[in-house]
Amino acid sequence: MNIRGKRTARLARPFRAKVIGSAIAISAASLAVLPLAASATVTGPYTSAAIGYDVSWPNCTDTPPTSPTVTFAIVGITDGRPFTSSPCAWNEYSTAQNLGEPSLYFNTGYAGAYARDIVSTCSKAVTSLGSSTNPFGGLKGHKLTQAEQAWEIGCSEAQYGVKNEPGTALFWWADVETGNSWSTNVSLNQFTIDGMSYAMNNFGNPGGGVYSLPSSWTKLTGSRTWIPTPAVPTWVAGGSCTASSSSTWFASSSTYPTPYLVQNTSFNGLDGDTAC
Numbered sequence: 001m002n003i004r005g006k007r008t009a010r011l012a013r014p015f016r017a018k019v020i021g022s023a024i025a026i027s028a029a030s031l032a033v034l035p036l037a038a039s040a041t042v043t044g045p046y047t048s049a050a051i052g053y054d055v056s057w058p059n060c061t062d063t064p065p066t067s068p069t070v071t072f073a074i075v076g077i078t079d080g081r082p083f084t085s086s087p088c089a090w091n092e093y094s095t096a097q098n099l100g101e102p103s104l105y106f107n108t109g110y111a112g113a114y115a116r117d118i119v120s121t122c123s124k125a126v127t128s129l130g131s132s133t134n135p136f137g138g139l140k141g142h143k144l145t146q147a148e149q150a151w152e153i154g155c156s157e158a159q160y161g162v163k164n165e166p167g168t169a170l171f172w173w174a175d176v177e178t179g180n181s182w183s184t185n186v187s188l189n190q191f192t193i194d195g196m197s198y199a200m201n202n203f204g205n206p207g208g209g210v211y212s213l214p215s216s217w218t219k220l221t222g223s224r225t226w227i228p229t230p231a232v233p234t235w236v237a238g239g240s241c242t243a244s245s246s247s248t249w250f251a252s253s254s255t256y257p258t259p260y261l262v263q264n265t266s267f268n269g270l271d272g273d274t275a276c
Contacts, residue, residue, distance in 0.1 A: 044209060044233040044260040045103070045171045046072060046275035054105070054263070054271050055096070056080075060088035064095055065267035073099050074173060074273065077164060078107040081180055082157045083117045085164050093166035105173035105211060106161035109180035110192040114153045121203060122155035122195065135194045135229040150188045154195030162205060172200040172208030173235055177216045186222030193221070197228040209233030209260060233260035240264065241276035 046052070051069050055062065056076025064073070073096035077089040084107070086092075096102035126148050129135075136147050158174065174196040182189050193210065200208025209232040218224045236259040258276050265272035 046261065048275055050275040052273045053267055054273060055092045057086040057088060059092070059270060062270055063268065065270065071099055074103040074105055076105050077161055077166065081107050082109050082114060083160050090166040101168060101170040103171040103173060104161065104165055104169040105175050106157060107180060108154065108157050108174050108176050108196060110150055110153060110183050110189055111181040115149055117156050117160065118152045119156045119159050121159055122152045122199065125155060125198065126151050133198055133230050135191060146188065147191045150191035151195035154192035155199040158196045158199035169206055171206055174200065174208065174210045176210050176212040176220060178219055182220050186220065189220045190226060194229045197230055197232045201230060201232065209235060211235040211237070213237045235259065235261040235263065237263045
């Protein structure tokens with residue numbers, strides 16, 4: 001069956017064009033691609049082999065599965081783009097509570113215009129990152145300023161989700177796909193994802209990871225084996241739980257585990273997910 005990515009399934013909805021102007025005037029070479037983490041220990045909240053489903057704004061009129069084999073749910077709270085709200089998140093969350101506390105996910109992207117949405121929590125956090133969570137290396141001046149702003153944007157996307165959550169989240173997921181606005185400078189995209197990863201796993205949040213397609217991840221980060229700082233669990237569109245699967249992305253790295261979730265089935269049009 002054709003498992004579509006979360007953003008790919010929503011292309012009928014208008015979205016911002018990719019930013020290719022002055023906001024990304026610095027080159028990928030001037031912001032070096034980050035190296036792989038030396039090690040990565042990540043955890044998530046699901047029992048191995050458990051089956052669940054995920055829903056968001058395209059599914060406002062769909063009926064969730066009632067099979068007893070379905071034991072968890074993930075609810076999208078944005079409307080296909082960063083810093084938006086799904087009109088049916090509250091209803092979908094309420095229904096999902098029948099399976100226990102739902103996880104939540106939000107759409108992501110990078111554009112210089114998103115700087116207007118940066119929150120003070122993230123502006124303060126970027127200046128006090130510890131050695132294990134600071135991804136900026138030896139960057140200075142304008143390069144560092146742009147990198148930090150990208151980090152703050154990603155952090156603020158996650159915090160926007162927390163602010164607008166319909167209820168408490170068991171876990172957070174950041175939906176990273178090419179359908180939204182991103183930079184042609186992969187380093188700025190990397191810093192944005194770093195900010196999301198940090199926010200989902202700090203500020204008293206329950207933890208979080210990233211959802212993507214291997215092709216999207218490679219295009220947006222420049223490397224199928226690039227790992228966010230901090231490292232986080234992964235949720236893959238398609239494929240299987242084995243590290244050798246061609247549908248996984250940086251699970252192929254010896255320093256990173258297999259995906260935590262794979263989206264590899266469906267329930268009457270709704271995406272189904274399996275915990276690894």
